[in-house]
Amino acid sequence: MGQPLAKTGPEAAPLRIGIVGCGNIIAAYLATFPRLATVRLVAVADLDFARAEAVAAGQSGVRALSVDQLLADPEVDLVLNLTIPAAHAGIALRAIAAGKAVYGEKPLAATTDEARKVLEAAAAAGVVVGCAPDTVLGTGIQTARKAIDDGLIGAPISATATMVTPGHERWHPHPDFYYLPGGGPLLDMGPYYVSALVTLLGPVASVIGAASHTRGSRTIGTGPRAGETVPVSTDTHVTGVLVHESGALSTLVMSFDAVATQSANLEIHGESGSLIVPDPNHFDGDVKLRSLGGSDWEVLPVSAGYADSARGFGLHDLAGTPAGSEPRAGGQLAFHVLEVMESVLESAALGQAVKVASWCERPEAVPLTNVSR
The missing domain is CATH 3.30.360.10 (Dihydrodipicolinate Reductase; domain 2)
Structure with a gap:
């Protein structure tokens, strides 16, 4: 599993991000990440592998992986879930089961029943959940x-x-x-x-x-x-x-x-x-x-x-949140x-x-x- 999120402050290592879902919204995050020393994109995945390859090709040091590979990758600390709302809970639960923190596009899940399962699983695993909008x-x-x-x-x-x-x-x-x-x-x-x-x-x-x-x-x-x-x-x-x-x-x-x-x-x-x-x-x-x-x-x-913030600052805020505390987003x-x-x-x-x-x-x-x- 990825590194714990307990370290905060300027001396902390960047939070290593793996993105699942390479649709239109990913462009906004890709534009923001170079401005943030607290996060580093390391991998991307999509059901359409060609889309993941296209994103990775334009990002230095970023690997295109299958969804299964990304969720299992020990170099990924947090999964940024940019899938469609119907898939939010499923991807989040799989990431949590792999010991990874999760940050998702809105909504947290398609229903509160699904969202409750995500929060309960995260609490049991001791991992952080964040969610747009930031x-x-x-x-x-x-x-x-x-x-x-x-x-x-x-x-x-x-x-x-x-x-x-x-x-x-x-x-x-x-x-x-x-x-x-x-x-x-x-x-x-x-x-x-x-x-x-x-x-x-x-x-x-x-x-x-x-x-x-x-x-x-x-x-x-x-x-x-x-x-x-x-x-x-x-x-x-x-x-x-x-x-x-x-x-x-x-x-x-x-x-x-x-x-x-x-x-x-x-x-x-x-x-x-x-x-x-x-x-x-x-x-x-x-x-x-x-x-x-x-x-x-x-x-x-x-x-x-x-x-001068933009989409993705919620991840910056999460990276700086003290261990055991709730991120603002x-x-x-x-x-x-x-x-x-x-x-x-x-x-x-x-x-x-x-x-x-x-x-x-x-x-x-x-x-x-x-x-x-």
Whole structure:
């Protein structure tokens, strides 16, 4: 098995990463890794071995392996799981069984039942689980969090989170999975928004949801299948109210049906001020404050978070997490976020409020940090 993750700090050896899944998202990680002294890519694997070979050919010192070979490789400390959501749990469980830490793309697993098995296996094996999105570690969300923690808006009362698009079939050449059970706007984009809300306002105790869909099929707008229709078998407009343990109320609107919106992606309202928070799918952006009695919005200076961060900084954060501690973009947060989203959909189906059984610590704040190799 790979080396333990107990060493932290500048003197620690880089965390040796093996990637399973060489689809489109891998490019973002490959662009970030050269900036991080804490991690080193050593191997890649894909069911289509030619894709793994193509990635390895462009990366010095990186080997193309089969999935089985990578999971068994003693030179791999952590498996970065970039497979499709349906395969997340299976790959994670196999990596854990091999004694390796795991960091996955969102969601942690396709269902909370599968995700629970991953966390239980990791606890039994004594290995770390991390999970995207790591956008919450950037200066956008973290500057907003510091504003809340510093009392700039007083006691938080409510939040709104809005994501409106007419549908991914307009740009994605193979959008089928977005319109199947397990897809839809909430499970696709919700992890960014709900992770941000939990980071800003703390865990969620219960939810109320409603959902609908307006069309039975979608027409692909680009690529080799342009003009082909795909069936819709999941809700494509979801709204919900999240009751945070603190008493704050967050309202979600996630839509693949509507055309556009002028609403801010995230707004946080408190007794003495309101915040406009940048897009939680991005790492940075302006945080704006309007104080009670003020006449206009002011842009707050960047004051927290990993500066100039990008996809993959969650692995950097994990590499520096003390042994026995939960990473900020960790499995417990990812599990809670997944259960919140499942609970919203369950509430929509039942027509009644649903309690959220899981709980997670509000992740530790990130001080303003410049990371340079």
